[in-house]
Amino acid sequence: MLVLKVEQNHIQSAKFKCDRNFLNVSDQFMHKEIIRVQQALSQKIIGKDHQLKLAITCLLANGHLLIEDLPGMGKTTLSHALSQVFGLQYARIQFTSDLLPSDMLGVNIFHSHESDDEKRFSFRHGPIFSQVVLADELNRASPKTQSALLEAMEERQVSIDGVTHALPSPFFVIATQNPSYQSGTYPLPESQLDRFFMRISLGYPAWEAEKAMLMQRDASAPLGQILSEANLHEMQRRVSAIHTSDAILHYILRLVSESRESHDYPNPLSPRASRALLQGAKAWAFVSDRDYVTPEDVQAVFIAITAHRLTLSSHSLSQGQQANGFDGEKLSQKLLDSVDPLAA
């Protein structure tokens, strides 16, 4: 049985009217809003501040997020909470092995019961036409469906029967993935992993955090909307305007070229990865309330952005190689450690 659960989070009338005054608000104001967002999210996901900040960074950098974790770690909760605080329309698609691309993208339906004049095909939008799409357990779907989603992610539009339908903006996909050694999975190939801006993993909560979570009375209460769509657009615009010095660009270039020149990295970083690094570092600087990028910003997002790109996909890895440091995080950390941020 195909399980399709679509939740619609109707955009409530925005608290903040989109007007000129608002667009000129100071950075100070923006940063306060970001802090409010972080606080709101940390009520839902307790003790994972770094991952939450990364998720916000990913959204601000206009990238798609891949969460790889065991079941029950809060992947769905995180994506749902994100859409709530940013006031975005939300849809969840549960991926199974028999999910077809049309289940996700939508179909043309023939209206036969209408009068003759109105008998025609109309397009029924699939769940992908939402601002936040949670692609749950992406690696359980067949490669065909996976690539339909990943194509939509890259193009930000969908073509069905020769008609192109633009996806809403902002368009943000949060995909979750079970660790690939679990049965019944179709691992994503390297080329498709590259499409995801970031990969994060929530992991088990700390003792205190889990205790706080258990003591929460009303865990399922929805979060209120904090930001409007216009706010988000403005923030994204400001992120692109963050100052990046030559020193930072060279640092990113050194990291990327080290991965290509050294023989330790079977999958060197692509230009798409270096662009993502720059964008991610800018967004991180913005979230950290700074209007320029420092090497620390690059380092903060580096592992999340590169780990899934550096690793070989699991099926071309033997067990031995996985143990021998072909694990993405380790490779990523090694690459980071081998390049001096202060070099000329």
Place this chain on the structure above:
Amino acid sequence: MSPVLLHRFLPFTVLKNGLQQPHALAVMVLCAAFSFIIYTLTAPLMIWVLVLSGCAVIVRVAGLSTLHRLPTTRTVNLLAVLAVFALSWFGLSVGLLDSMINLLTIACALKIMLVEKKRDFHLLICTCLFLIGCGFISSLSVFAWIGYTGIVALLLVATAIYHGAGTPVTKSVKFVGVLIAQALPIALLLFLLLPQLPPLWQMPTSKSTETGLSDTVTPGDIASLASSSELAFSATFESPESVPDAPARYWRAMTLEHFDGKTWSISDKRKQAEQQLAFMGRSTPLSDLTEKTMPQATNYELIVEPTQQTWLFALAPSAPDNLKNSISVRSLFDFTLRANSPISSKKAFYFRYFPEAPITNSIGNFETQLNLSVSMNGNAEARAWGQQLAKQHENALDIVNAVMTEFKNGGFRYTLSPSAMPVEPIDRFLFEERAGFCAHYAGAMVYVLRAAGVPARMVTGYQGGNALNETVLQIRQYDAHAWVETLIDGKWLRYDPTSMAAPSRLTFGLERALEEFGESRQPTILSDFSNSAFFTTLQGWFQQLDYSWSKWVLGFDNAAQTNMLEELLGALTPQKMRAVFLSAIGLIGLILALYFLPKRHQAPLSPSHAILLRALEHVKAKTGKDRGHKTLSAYMAEVTPLLNKDAAMALKQLCEHFEHEHYAGKSQQVRTYAIMKGHLTTLKKTLK
């Protein structure tokens, strides 16, 4: 098959015997390299070793797929024991060097079936390199060099694939290419500038050698030589004018003065006399020849293919130029030349040719008597003819001319396949067959002349040579020849009876001479093809290439090196030599440094950056903490607790200003520089 293709054909999964896919590919490339090496070593290897190696490669390649099982260590050990027994049995007949090459090959072949660990793989690569070294013993030609360079590259690619697990093959190939390109200039410097050391050990001389000539001639020997078109030596003259004309190209190797009725050989008496004269310290006539007395002298250089013998061939009379020769050459009293050690590899020799100098009777009566002795064993008819000639003519010259005329008009025929003449060979040749080759003619003539009382001897060597270009002659094995020298008025004069029967042998070479008598040297289907203009041009190119290689690369010995340096630097003093030596090493060091020092992607540091790094040096000296590759703030957090308050403050200020200028791009460089300099001074003070 290219490695890239192999990559596609191989299964993608982990293979049964524990080798992962890139490793399997590496082993495959190694197998290919090994097969090539075996192919080049077919001459020294025994047939069963070849078969064993071939099987080992097939078993190994088959073992890469999951269907076939590789032999166990036990099986291979058993094979090894059997192979050792077989080798010790057969090894006796092939000599030490060849059996060692066989042993190495067997070891490689058996190991190839057992490659599992990294160590095995490296061992195999090294042994293969050693086998390539062995290959160079037998051939030093440019083609061998090209082939072996290719195989070495293949071995390197195998190693690169093995170690770069998972990296694409094209990348490994590229990597090896870059490595080789980097190694080239260093190799060139080492070759050109560093003194060449003599080898640390001597190779045992190979047993299977083919000599150009032998020191005994039983007519029949030289016929088999004529079919070999291998290069014997090439001669380079100073200018096109000094190249001798075709009829004068007699390369004298040795004088055969003893005849037992069948076989001509070097006389034992002559050998003894040579030894006695050398003991008495008498100088040979050749050493008296100098350029002052003989103004027509020309210098020339011979590049001699290995003969494993000491005799040398030269235009007579030629004196060795021992200042240039790497193997010293001595001259004998019969004007022949001997190297002091056997020529075991391609070598260059330098000679000075005196066209006007006569070959004199240098030992007097002894030489005359030696060359008048007639073997009374058979050949009575020829002796009778000789005695009759002596009666008819008074003058020795007339006798010689009479014999030559007889060869010209007596219906003699030149052939390389005469009928066998085991009994009374000279009589049969002169009066029945009247067909033979140079040794028959020369032998018969010497015999008749001696019987007539004219001292005569047989001389062997090479005659002719094809011009490779204006100044270079190439002499091949089929140019081997024998002729006659007679002693008239104290001078040895050269007569070539073969030229009477076949005049074109002298001017146009062997092939033309044979053609005239309806014979061909190589009656193959390829002869039409080899006559085509294209093939001839191609052959010419290859010969030219191989010649240049021998001359410029193999011929580049210590003497050539000294010459080159002298031309560049003038007279060589020990100081200069030392300077050259040290600068060569320095240059190599510099090149290595270029490759291995970390590359700087950037222009020099900005002033504020330099100040920051200096400040960090001070902090490191104080706290003992190395920044490594940490960021500035991470390092600050680490060292701040270890510093006093003022120093920490100054460092913080420094870092903030640096960040402001370097990353935020907000403040002016000049101003920040001044401020940072101030903070640096504070920091230094507070750290003390």
